[in-house]
Amino acid sequence: MTASPIRTVLADDHELMRSGLRGELGDRFEVVGEADDADGAIDVITARSPDLVVCDLHMPRGGGLAVVQRCATVCPIVILTVSEAERDLLDAVASGAAGYLLKTTPVDELRDALTAAAAGEPVFSPSLAALVLGEFRRLAKAADADPLTEREREVLQLVARGKTYKELGVGLGISPRTAENHVRNILGKLHLSRRSDLVRYAVEHGLD
Amino acid sequence: MVHHRSTLFPTGLTVIRALVIARWIALAWMIAIVVFDRAELRHPIVAWLAVGVTFALTATSTWLVRTHPARLAGTAFVSCEVALALGLSIVDGYVFEPGHVFGTTQSLATQWPLLAMASAGVALGPLVAGALGLLVGPAEWIGAILNGFDAFVPRQVVSFIATSLFFAAVGVVVGWLARQLRRVEGEIADRRARDEVGRVLHDTVLQTLALVERRTSTTDPELADAARTADRDLRAFLFGSTSRSVADLESRVRSEIERVRTGHTTPVTVSVLDDGCGLDDRAQQLVARAIAEAVANALQHAAATRVVVFVETDDGGQVFASVADDGVGFDPSVPRTSHGLDRSVIGRIEELGGRVEITSAPGDGTEVCLWTGSRARGSSA
Numbered sequence: 001m002t003a004s005p006i007r008t009v010l011a012d013d014h015e016l017m018r019s020g021l022r023g024e025l026g027d028r029f030e031v032v033g034e035a036d037d038a039d040g041a042i043d044v045i046t047a048r049s050p051d052l053v054v055c056d057l058h059m060p061r062g063g064g065l066a067v068v069q070r071c072a073t074v075c076p077i078v079i080l081t082v083s084e085a086e087r088d089l090l091d092a093v094a095s096g097a098a099g100y101l102l103k104t105t106p107v108d109e110l111r112d113a114l115t116a117a118a119a120g121e122p123v124f125s126p127s128l129a130a131l132v133l134g135e136f137r138r139l140a141k142a143a144d145a146d147p148l149t150e151r152e153r154e155v156l157q158l159v160a161r162g163k164t165y166k167e168l169g170v171g172l173g174i175s176p177r178t179a180e181n182h183v184r185n186i187l188g189k190l191h192l193s194r195r196s197d198l199v200r201y202a203v204e205h206g207l208d
Numbered sequence: 209m210v211h212h213r214s215t216l217f218p219t220g221l222t223v224i225r226a227l228v229i230a231r232w233i234a235l236a237w238m239i240a241i242v243v244f245d246r247a248e249l250r251h252p253i254v255a256w257l258a259v260g261v262t263f264a265l266t267a268t269s270t271w272l273v274r275t276h277p278a279r280l281a282g283t284a285f286v287s288c289e290v291a292l293a294l295g296l297s298i299v300d301g302y303v304f305e306p307g308h309v310f311g312t313t314q315s316l317a318t319q320w321p322l323l324a325m326a327s328a329g330v331a332l333g334p335l336v337a338g339a340l341g342l343l344v345g346p347a348e349w350i351g352a353i354l355n356g357f358d359a360f361v362p363r364q365v366v367s368f369i370a371t372s373l374f375f376a377a378v379g380v381v382v383g384w385l386a387r388q389l390r391r392v393e394g395e396i397a398d399r400r401a402r403d404e405v406g407r408v409l410h411d412t413v414l415q416t417l418a419l420v421e422r423r424t425s426t427t428d429p430e431l432a433d434a435a436r437t438a439d440r441d442l443r444a445f446l447f448g449s450t451s452r453s454v455a456d457l458e459s460r461v462r463s464e465i466e467r468v469r470t471g472h473t474t475p476v477t478v479s480v481l482d483d484g485c486g487l488d489d490r491a492q493q494l495v496a497r498a499i500a501e502a503v504a505n506a507l508q509h510a511a512a513t514r515v516v517v518f519v520e521t522d523d524g525g526q527v528f529a530s531v532a533d534d535g536v537g538f539d540p541s542v543p544r545t546s547h548g549l550d551r552s553v554i555g556r557i558e559e560l561g562g563r564v565e566i567t568s569a570p571g572d573g574t575e576v577c578l579w580t581g582s583r584a585r586g587s588s589a
Contacts, residue, residue: 082414103422
């Protein structure tokens with residue numbers, strides 16, 4: 001990790017935010033491209049194929065959701081947002097974002113989380129876990145079948161309570177790696193459930 | 209102006225447009241009656257004059273709906289229409305041969321009393337429309353007298369009273385529905401406006417505050433603190449209790465936590481999954497206070513870098529809450545005199561018949577878990 005810096009693309013329509021981030025990221029990251037809207041971000045990501053994208057949720061002409069939908073397979077995308085009360089935040093995560101960070105996240109935590117994201121770990125904050133837990137409950141009620149296993153629900157609840165993978169591994173008698181895999185599976189299921197929602201919507205509305 | 213604005217709520221406008229079409233149908237119907245029953249007319253010129261006046265009103269309404277739709281709901285137009293409906297009910301008895309009014313043939317007034325009551329209901333409200341509806345019976349009564357009927361035949365009088373009551377009811381019902389719709393649509397419009405304001409503030413001001421907070425946290429702690437406070441107040445307004453009319457568990461928890469957070473810089477993240485809390489207002493308030501006190505305790509004593517609050521309800525409507533910090537922790541086996549949790553948290557929850565569990569170790573943070581109700585163990589692990 002220390003050998004070569006993480007090649008990062010920053011997408012945010014606030015120039016000040018980008019320059020602030022650029023300064024804060026430090027030596028571990030190398031900013032290889034910047035964009036101030038979704039189209040620009042998609043172009044830069046396609047051209048530079050970075051290791052990591054840090055992308056604002058709301059930008060003119062399409063925000064983080066559009067970027068995630070187009071580029072989630074290229075590299076991990078971490079969504080930056082000013083609040084968790086955003087309707088499309090969960091959509092972005094469900095579409096394949098590696099997670100999200102609040103713009104008020106302290107610098108050290110931000111760097112650590114982004115490093116983990118670049119290494120392919122989901123950035124799964126307690127509030128995101130709670131958001132996902134709530135989403136699955138909604139799905140379970142609507143579909144009358146819970147897509148989550150008992151263990152996955154436990155993992156989600158423990159993450160929502162602020163436990164690290166290590167701590168919740170100890171609590172459940174599993175390794176941190178297994179705990180992380182559970183989180184990955186949960187995100188996969190979220191992704192799938194969202195897609196089947198779309199399929200159902202398309203069928204109901206006669207779209208092909 | 210204010211009057212016009214208030215009468216022309218979106219559905220009201222739709223009703224008024226629909227009434228224009230209904231007027232043309234009523235006019236056509238009226239002409240058909242005059243043509244087919246022409247043999248029974250004793251004053252055909254008056255009948256055609258009535259048709260002419262009705263046409264004038266119908267044409268005027270068509271013109272108004274294109275140019276000044278608000279005027280269709282104005283007192284002037286509605287008065288004309290009610291007057292026309294009453295006039296036609298009277299003239300009906302005058303233009304036809306005696307015996308017409310209680311005969312099988314159609315009345316010249318056709319649907320006009322109904323249209324007039326619908327207009328009046330939308331434009332003038334249930335009381336006025338209801339009162340105007342009462343006039344239809346007497347108008348028909350006069351028509352019947354002009355048609356040669358005896359004024360005080362009890363069965364006929366009863367019939368006119370029934371007519372009055374019917375049209376009064378139409379006026380009241382339409383007026384009441386219109387009023388309800390106007391209120392609901394007003395609320396929706398207010399809500400939209402508020403959401404729009406919220407969105408704009410969110411996209412601009414919160415972004416800027418977050419930026420100030422980040423950029424000044426090391427160089428200018430005071431400014432960073434000011435930005436944090438402004439950020440918090442704005443959030444509380446946009447997402448918090450002030451934007452909800454009904455206090456629910458989430459807004460209670462958030463506002464109680466906001467109260468104890470003041471003056472502390474440690475970030476506190478709060479997640480509430482409320483799938484239907486079964487506790488009454490007082491119990492919800494107690495739980496919210498207990499949670500907030502646990503947060504206050506963490507902020508004051510734990511020297512934590514973050515505090516995570518998680519609240520959920522179970523199928524039975526009972527509450528589970530966890531307040532976790534990554535601070536200094538303590539050894540729970542060592543008796544302690546004042547770590548603040550005993551009375552403020554445990555006392556409140558035990559009052560509700562619930563229980564509290566504290567997990568901690570020196571250097572390893574603290575988690576306070578609380579359950580309301582007597583369930584042995586909540587959905588926690």
